[in-house]
Amino acid sequence: MRTVRKALTIAGSDSGGGAGIQADLKTFQELGVYGTSAITAVTAQNTLGVQDIYPMSPKMVAAQIDCIGEDIGTDALKTGMLFSADIIITVAERINHYGWQAIVDPVMIAKGGASLLQTEAVEAVKKYLMPCALVVTPNIPEAEVLTGVRISTEEDKKHAAVLLHKLGAKHVIIKGGHDENSHDSASDLLYNGQDFSYFTSARIPTKNTHGTGCTFSAALTAGIANGESVMDSAKLAKDFIQMAIQDDLNIGKGHGPTNHFAYNHRRVEMKNGR
Ligand SMILES: Nc1ncnc2c1ncn2[C@@H]1O[C@H](COP(=O)(O)OP(=O)(O)O)[C@@H](O)[C@H]1O
Numbered sequence: 001m002r003t004v005r006k007a008l009t010i011a012g013s014d015s016g017g018g019a020g021i022q023a024d025l026k027t028f029q030e031l032g033v034y035g036t037s038a039i040t041a042v043t044a045q046n047t048l049g050v051q052d053i054y055p056m057s058p059k060m061v062a063a064q065i066d067c068i069g070e071d072i073g074t075d076a077l078k079t080g081m082l083f084s085a086d087i088i089i090t091v092a093e094r095i096n097h098y099g100w101q102a103i104v105d106p107v108m109i110a111k112g113g114a115s116l117l118q119t120e121a122v123e124a125v126k127k128y129l130m131p132c133a134l135v136v137t138p139n140i141p142e143a144e145v146l147t148g149v150r151i152s153t154e155e156d157k158k159h160a161a162v163l164l165h166k167l168g169a170k171h172v173i174i175k176g177g178h179d180e181n182s183h184d185s186a187s188d189l190l191y192n193g194q195d196f197s198y199f200t201s202a203r204i205p206t207k208n209t210h211g212t213g214c215t216f217s218a219a220l221t222a223g224i225a226n227g228e229s230v231m232d233s234a235k236l237a238k239d240f241i242q243m244a245i246q247d248d249l250n251i252g253k254g255h256g257p258t259n260h261f262a263y264n265h266r267r268v269e270m271k272n273g274r
């Protein structure tokens with residue numbers, strides 16, 4: 001009998017398959033981790049944008065999490081789109097009940113501009129979710145909203161990371177996809193409460209970046225589920241997303257998804273000496 005590590009995603013559904021629950025489960029699968037899910041909201045979404053949102057009741061979100069907590073268990077979990085303060089409070093309460101720690105991706109606005117978090121829910125992210133975070137993974141606009149720091153220099157980014165750590169997250173990764181100063185590279189900053197480290201790759205010129213943040217945090221979660229350190233999991237996540245963006249798929253008419261197969265395809269090619 002084989003045993004397998006498990007990871008839970010608590011996030012929104014993306015009917016287009018590029019972000020949210022779908023991106024998370026595909027990433028878990030590619031990294032050899034058994035994926036489970038609790039859906040917080042259903043979005044009618046494709047590469048052209050979010051067409052509609054139907055949030056689940058907090059009771060239904062809790063029921064899904066309890067189905068995992070009381071039977072299957074999990075080695076790591078991530079949160080994505082949580083939509084409302086009520087859902088955030090419920091999720092934080094269930095995470096604390098099971099004594100879990102979360103990878104918190106504080107999803108706020110979809111690439112197409114739709115709001116995936118109600119404005120009045122930002123305070124709930126800070127108060128209830130950040131203390132549950134083993135790692136929080138904001139992009140630059142999300143880090144600005146959570147800290148009130150306008151990020152235009154590396155020093156601003158470090159200052160924001162320190163403030164996010166003070167809110168209770170044990171590790172902070174500020175992702176650099178939106179960095180307007182960086183034309184050639186995409187650099188993510190990790191802060192562990194003591195030291196800063198960078199994970200840097202070549203910036204790939206593409207419009208197909210739908211779901212990059214979800215995929216990155218899911219790969220990070222899979223690394224943690226497999227017993228790796230935060231540092232090694234961040235490196236894995238950066239490699240995974242780099243290959244997924246680089247080897248892009250031609251799907252849809254708008255901002256297409258990344259290629260979740262690319263990391264394993266590349267590994268097979270390297271094994272075969274190609
Ligand atoms: N054009 C790009 N080329 C290479 N890496 C990128 C690119 N855009 C984003 N990334 C990487 O994808 C991940 C997600 O970043 P980001 O786009 O900032 O998050 P989000 O999807 O939450 O807005 C990070 O690891 C970032 O460095």
Ligand SMILES: Cc1ncc(COP(=O)(O)O)c(N)n1
Pocket residue numbers: 011012013014019020021043045080081107109110111112116209210211212213214
């Ligand atoms: C259900 C859901 N969750 C998260 C995102 C963010 O992904 P992106 O920032 O790439 O649009 C999304 N678009 N939809």
